[in-house]
Amino acid sequence: MVPLYMYLLVAAALFCIGVFGVLSRRNAIAILMGIELMLNAVNINLVAFWRYLKPDEINGQVFAAFVFVVAAAEAAVGLALIISVYRNRNTVEAEDINLLKW
């Protein structure tokens, strides 16, 4: 069997890749894609912990299913906001969206 920490390592690496994407990309859609990667890293962890430590309870899978719901809602609203901003300000660069900045 692959030990649990290997899964955790993969999840950690994926999470860090997502963090890098969120922090460094200019395009707002690319930032959202980084967030999706991070959510998936969380899901790997949830399912891996369920499988290895608490296989008799189904909770880990239920949590992962709810993470899907949240990810879907986040993607839908986030992308709608980006489209709206693009229409009003003609840009999708996160740095140019500075209406609330002072």
Add this chain to the structure above:
Amino acid sequence: MELNEWAFIGAFFMLSWIFPAAPVIINKLIAPNRPTPIKRETYECGVETVGDTWVQFKVQYYLLALVFLVFDVEMVLLFPWAVAYNELGMFAFLAGGVFILLLLEGLVYAWRKGALEWT
């Protein structure tokens, strides 16, 4: 862990791309290959291509995909409900019913707002 039914899916994945790729590659090998600039132009019924491929798309496409996404996720959550339905009581019907009706409320809103119109 014993090799199981999912190993078969894995084997199928390894094989399945060969079936379409082989004819395409054989085609590239045996067919004549004499590209000319005219031949490799973008085909628009013979008229020269003007401007960019990125014509403005309607936001309608996004709204449709959005409604679909919401329905898709909800239906996915309904699958476990449906599978376990035979072993559950009337309460499960109520839980599923409320779930579905909430979903339908969103559809009614989208309908009233015209997100489903294709103009």
Add this chain to the structure above:
Amino acid sequence: MTELLTDAGLSKDFATFLTHLITAGAVATVFLLVPIFTIWLERKVSARMQDRLGPNRVGPYGLLQTIADVLKLMTKEAITPANADKVVFFIAPILMVMSVVLIVAVIPYGENFAPTDLSIGVLYVIAISSLGTIAILMAGWGSNNKYALLGAFRVMAQLVSYEVPMVLALLVPVMLAGTMRMNGIIEAQDSIWFIFVVPVSALIFFVSATAEVGRQPFDLLEAESEIVAGFNIEYGGMQFAMLYLGEWLHAVLICVITAILFLGGWDGPGAKDALLTLPIIDLELPVLGIFYLAAKSFLIYFLHMWVRFTVPRLRIDHLMGFNWKFLVPVGVFNLLVVAFAWKIMPEPDSSSLGDELPRALVVLASNVLFVMLIFFVIRDYARRERAKVEALVDETVYAAASAGD
């Protein structure tokens, strides 16, 4: 067969794996050859329905026509447009076929005779089919052509929309069978087929499946007269053939899936006992089961063809309206109605026809009532619309008459 390989000195795991590979290759090859026959069949049937002869030159009754076409396409030059995104352009047709061929993995042919019987069988089919939409999008984007991209977007809109009622209809057999296993669903139909229990779901599934594979009257994906040819406009040679093959294979497989979900799949009189033991590899081939499955699938395929050559193409706004304003609400309420009717009747003692019948009849009755209700609502709506139009006509006519005076 695994035993044969282990006897030959291979380790058990490797032998299993090799068996898997061979099985996968075998079933995929068989299914990939099916479209060669169905394309001929469809051309022939369409010709007969339209009072033509159809292919009749190559081979007896033109049977070899498709093979000749394949050979012709094989020697055609594969042109990649200069502006194309070459990698995406190349991968798209391959992914298209992959997304369809992989469905074959879960199709059962007999009680213990399926390539594999996944616990999530039905969901696997939907998930894999959704890869096809990505392939179409890649084809449209990779071509770097306005028409291709527009076509791909329209296809996406259609496929994505019609997936909703399809899955809603598909939830019903899953609910009745209490499992997502293909064989479990077939066994649940041992005494009575689901099409006689939940005909509304079967009909919704049939309609949305027609749209999902993009057949007439839902063939907007390749509306030749409107968007030239849609997403595959830049493709030629074998790459085009692969896109085409994916589409046709999907059409065949969706009929097989319909047969499994609503018509009892391989089940039929004597199907469980009619086994043909193959020598050497020690395989018990359920000949009668395969025959039943093929016959049922063909019946549905013929229905598809019949619709195809009878009904004209829909307009895109009608197409979307029909889906979101009719099929989806009907599918949702249908799910609720069936769930309720299924719950109010007690669990039958056994799975024999006599014990199953009362519950099945109640569900069927609920379905009939539901259809009548739909018809009432539609009639009411149509009358109101008509009154509106008539009022409008009257107004204009009176206005014209008074202006004439």
Add this chain to the structure above:
Amino acid sequence: MEFTYETVAFFIFALTTLGSGIMVVTDENLFHASLYLLFSLFGVSGLFVLLVAPFLAAVQVLVYMGAIGILIIFAIMLTRGMMKMDQVYNSQRVAAAVVAVLLFIALAVTLTPIVDELEFGEDLNAELAEDPVADVTYETVNELGKVITDRNGFVLPFEVASLLLTAAMIGAIVVAREDEA
């Protein structure tokens, strides 16, 4: 770790996930980045299969590749995101890379048995290197359905999930619609 088919599959899926993940955040072409995202998420679904969660694997493919991926690609097309890709990164690029690498090192040390080499007195992560405490079947969907409709289980989150999705849909429609923008 011995060499089995499972470990091979694990490494294939892990490399797919991470390799495509890196391409997601580095590729200049946003459309390609979104395709890499789908590929990466496909790798994650493979990991789910190895973790005996086939339902989640199918959901992953269905929801992410079939729905969220399409939504992202539609949004890219609508905003013409790849038109202005002369600058992929913002000014924090180096800092972001440092943060990500440091975070990974910190997580890697604390999540693996390496931390036990540091002699903190007790073995903190010993159980992370062991095999699962029990075997599970692939038939977990049934159990999942029971839990999400159980009065003492997750029935409330189940309904709230529906409410959340409806709210998200309504909100997104309001935000994205043209005439009210």
